[in-house]
Amino acid sequence: MSERKRILTGIRPTGPLHLGHYAGALENWVRLQNEYECYFLIADYQVSDYADDISRVRNAVWEVALDWLAVGLDPESSSFVIESLVPEHAELTTWLSWFLPLGMLERNPTLRAEMAAIENPEDGQTKGKSVPVAFYNYPVMQVANILMPRAHLVPVGEDQLPHIELTRETARRFNREFKPIFPEPEGLVGRVPRLVGTDGNAKMSKSRGNTIDLKDSAATVAKKVKAMYAGPPRGLDEPGKVEENPIFLYLDAFDRDTSTVAGLKEQYSKTGVGNKILKDRLTVALNELLDPFREQRAQYEGNMSLVREALEAGTNRARVIAKETMEMVRDALDLNYLSKFRVAALTPSPSPDFAGEGSRRGGK
Ligand code: ATP
Ligand code: MG
Numbered sequence: 001m002s003e004r005k006r007i008l009t010g011i012r013p014t015g016p017l018h019l020g021h022y023a024g025a026l027e028n029w030v031r032l033q034n035e036y037e038c039y040f041l042i043a044d045y046q047v048s049d050y051a052d053d054i055s056r057v058r059n060a061v062w063e064v065a066l067d068w069l070a071v072g073l074d075p076e077s078s079s080f081v082i083e084s085l086v087p088e089h090a091e092l093t094t095w096l097s098w099f100l101p102l103g104m105l106e107r108n109p110t111l112r113a114e115m116a117a118i119e120n121p122e123d124g125q126t127k128g129k130s131v132p133v134a135f136y137n138y139p140v141m142q143v144a145n146i147l148m149p150r151a152h153l154v155p156v157g158e159d160q161l162p163h164i165e166l167t168r169e170t171a172r173r174f175n176r177e178f179k180p181i182f183p184e185p186e187g188l189v190g191r192v193p194r195l196v197g198t199d200g201n202a203k204m205s206k207s208r209g210n211t212i213d214l215k216d217s218a219a220t221v222a223k224k225v226k227a228m229y230a231g232p233p234r235g236l237d238e239p240g241k242v243e244e245n246p247i248f249l250y251l252d253a254f255d256r257d258t259s260t261v262a263g264l265k266e267q268y269s270k271t272g273v274g275n276k277i278l279k280d281r282l283t284v285a286l287n288e289l290l291d292p293f294r295e296q297r298a299q300y301e302g303n304m305s306l307v308r309e310a311l312e313a314g315t316n317r318a319r320v321i322a323k324e325t326m327e328m329v330r331d332a333l334d335l336n337y338l339s340k341f342r343v344a345a346l347t348p349s350p351s352p353d354f355a356g357e358g359s360r361r362g363g364k
Contacts, residue, residue, distance in 0.1 A: 007032060008151035008185075010041030010083070013060035017067040018211035019286075020204035023192035023253050024157030030072050032155065038078035039149045039318055040068060042311075045083050045090070046138045048118070065307050067214050070297035075310030081318040082311055083145065088322035092144040092329065093137060099173060100140055100166070108162045111139055117207075143167045147174075149321045152183045158193035159203070179332035181325070192253045196246050200229035215297055218287045225283045230275040237272040247278045255285040 009029065011021060029040065042064050047057050065080055073080070083089055105111060115135055119128045142163045146154055147170070154164050164187035171182040194203055197210025204211050212224050231245035242248050242265045251261045264281075267273050300307055330336060 004035070004037040005152040006149050007036040007038040007153045007155065008041065008146050008149050009039075009154050009156055010043045010081075010145060011064055012043045012047050013057050013064050014047055015056070015060050015206050016063045016213045016215050018204055018206065018213050019254075020157065020192075020195040020197075020211070021067075022071065022214060023195050024190040025155055026068075026071050026073075026190075028155040028188060028190050032153070033074060033078050036153060039081055039151070039321075040073065040078055040314070041081045041083050041145055041318075043083045043142075043145065045141055046134075048132070048134070061311075062304075062307065063215075065311055066297055066300055067293075069300045069307065069310065070214060070293040072296070075314060079314035079317045080310050081314050085315045086148075086319050086322050088319070088326050089141060089144055089148060091326060092148060093141045095329065095333065096144055096147075096170060096174075097137065097140045100143070100170060102136070104166065104169070105136055105139055108139060108166065110159050110162050111135065122208075139163055139166060143170050146185050147171060147182050148325050149318065150182055150325060151185050153188055154185050155188040155190065158189050161187050161189065174332070179328070181328050181332055195253065196249055198224055198228045200231075200246050212286065214290060214293050216290070217294075218291075221286050221290065222283045225279050225286065228279065228282075230278070234272070234275075236274055239269055239272045242269055245275075245278075247275065247282055250282050251278065251285065254289055255281065 007029075009025065011017065011025070017026070029038065032038070042061055044057055044061060047060075061082065068080060069075070115131045118131050118135075121128060142160075143166055146164070146167045154160075154167075156164065164185065168184045171184050175182055196202060197204040197208055198212060199208070199210040201208055201210055212221060216224070228247060228250075230247050231240060234240050245268070248261075248265060248268075251264070252258075255261050264273055264278065268278075336342065
């Protein structure tokens with residue numbers, strides 16, 4: 001068996017992946033995939049789209065897998081796992097939901113923000129909805145996801161840290177009260193903990209429509225960058241504050257020529273630099289990053305059976321570990337009701353049936 005420590009992390013299949021996913025998480029996954037035994041989860045149990053449109057989830061499963069292959073995740077050395085095809089995730093979620101206090105979930109800032117967004121949509125046009133029960137289940141399920149392969153490391157964007165803390169608390173409690181099965185996993189946040197959206201909003205997110213997707217064409221990237229929010233209005237050669245212009249956050253994140261970027265910042269705050277210059281530069285940097293991904297993606301799009309094989313093989317590998325973990329959990333919780341030993345212990349005196357069975361089994 002492999003000696004490597006394990007990574008479990010995942011993404012919800014809500015559509016094609018964007019630069020926020022890449023800089024916050026995927027980049028680390030690619031970097032660590034050979035050092036760790038990796039389980040990358042497509043968390044389809046955890047998509048609120050189910051309430052509206054299941055076909056979106058079905059398509060997004062493929063989009064996510066294609067994006068993973070595009071950025072260079074290797075499905076031979078890592079496992080691409082479809083969450084709901086490993087039903088042990090649901091089983092462990094059910095058991096763990098008894099050990100997690102509701103108050104702990106209600107205090108979770110990520111969950112609170114997500115539920116508030118459902119009840120009171122920011123756009124002011126859509127009517128608020130009531131929060132599905134699944135919203136309380138899904139953080140427990142994330143805990144179950146991480147514990148299932150008994151993972152040591154969870155590379156994620158900053159917004160996921162509260163869920164990892166929850167996982168650590170759950171692991172500690174389970175290990176103390178039952179049996180020491182689970183490592184206490186560490187979170188690892190990417191180079192850009194939370195990438196802002198193209199509209200200047202605090203988080204690039206599909207639901208806000210402020211993304212640049214990994215599969216966007218060069219022309220689409222150019223168009224999106226041209227329309228990006230670039231701080232408060234300024235005259236053409238007017239100096240500005242670097243920290244008020246998110247284009248610089250993007251240049252910091254994606255332009256490899258850091259000394260030129262540093263020079264531009266200085267010039268920007270002293271004598272001013274036109275936004276067009278900054279945006280053109282960003283467009284070039286982004287297309288340099290994305291070009292190899294586009295090429296790789298196109299290859300797999302032309303051979304979707306490889307994508308299917310990657311998902312099938314990875315899910316099967318995860319299932320083996322999941323069964324093993326559930327055996328350990330059942331043993332720790334002492335749930336093996338039907339074991340022969342247990343039945344025999346409950347029986348006041350050997351009943352004729354048991355005696356008969358025993359002697360039959362024991363007989364030659
Ligand atoms: P979206 O809102 O676009 O659907 P999401 O946050 O719902 O994105 P998840 O599937 O929940 O996406 O998250 C996948 C991973 O990507 C997580 O580790 C998350 O922290 C990270 N991530 C998502 N968006 C960003 C972002 N803008 N900056 C940094 N990391 C991000
Ligand atoms: Mg998502």
